[in-house]
Amino acid sequence: MRHYISNLLFALVLLPLAACHAEVDEPYKAGVNYEVLPEPVATADPSKVEVVEVFWYGCSHCYAFEPKLNPWVAALSEDVNFVRVPAVWHPTMALHARAYYTARALKVLDDLHEKIFEAMNLKKQKLKSEDEIASLFEGQGVDRERFAKVFNSKGIEMAVDLATSKQQRYRIQGTPEMVVNGKYRVSSRENGSQEGMLKVVAYLIKKERAAMKN
Numbered sequence: 001m002r003h004y005i006s007n008l009l010f011a012l013v014l015l016p017l018a019a020c021h022a023e024v025d026e027p028y029k030a031g032v033n034y035e036v037l038p039e040p041v042a043t044a045d046p047s048k049v050e051v052v053e054v055f056w057y058g059c060s061h062c063y064a065f066e067p068k069l070n071p072w073v074a075a076l077s078e079d080v081n082f083v084r085v086p087a088v089w090h091p092t093m094a095l096h097a098r099a100y101y102t103a104r105a106l107k108v109l110d111d112l113h114e115k116i117f118e119a120m121n122l123k124k125q126k127l128k129s130e131d132e133i134a135s136l137f138e139g140q141g142v143d144r145e146r147f148a149k150v151f152n153s154k155g156i157e158m159a160v161d162l163a164t165s166k167q168q169r170y171r172i173q174g175t176p177e178m179v180v181n182g183k184y185r186v187s188s189r190e191n192g193s194q195e196g197m198l199k200v201v202a203y204l205i206k207k208e209r210a211a212m213k214n
Helices: 002-024 060-074 091-105 108-119 132-137 144-151 154-170 194-213
Strands: 050-056 080-086 177-178 184-185
Touching: 050 060, 050 154, 050 194, 060 080, 060 108, 060 194, 080 091, 080 154, 080 194, 091 108, 091 132, 091 144, 091 154, 108 132, 177 194, 184 194
Parallel strands: 050 080
Antiparallel strands: 050 177, 177 184
């Protein structure tokens, strides 16, 4: 009887410790579900948690990700800053990055973002030249001369150079991939699906939000 009581008391002592361990047990692991970058990359607004999507208009996986990503982004709280960064691995991708930043500068990104995806993924247009891209913009009501001026501006060149530098520092291995607060890189490969990637990103947002409050 004494042995039974001793075991019971020992179990009662361990119970709260086990509960504490369960509370700190993280559902996602570094090196398994996400990668910790060796050097943090500065964010645009240190007062917010930054979430970056690195994408390419010619990527079918990125195109398929859009209907999942857009409502997710729309539901983000005000303390989260979402940023798109176009991937640049070769000169043609640099043209597509210029198209993205040109559309943003001309304030027609909301109209053209999906159109560029559709042109490359549904209509199979390669968009390998400035002229092809200009025609796409012109079809959405953008004056060709105005397009050329912005597309070839120093500001757009600098934006593309910065995007290239960031993706290198993020150690991007494919598209789409996401980076949380310049510290963590997440991909669907590590998490089974694009939905799984978003779940890990949501977890890391909470993790960074808590760290910023301490």
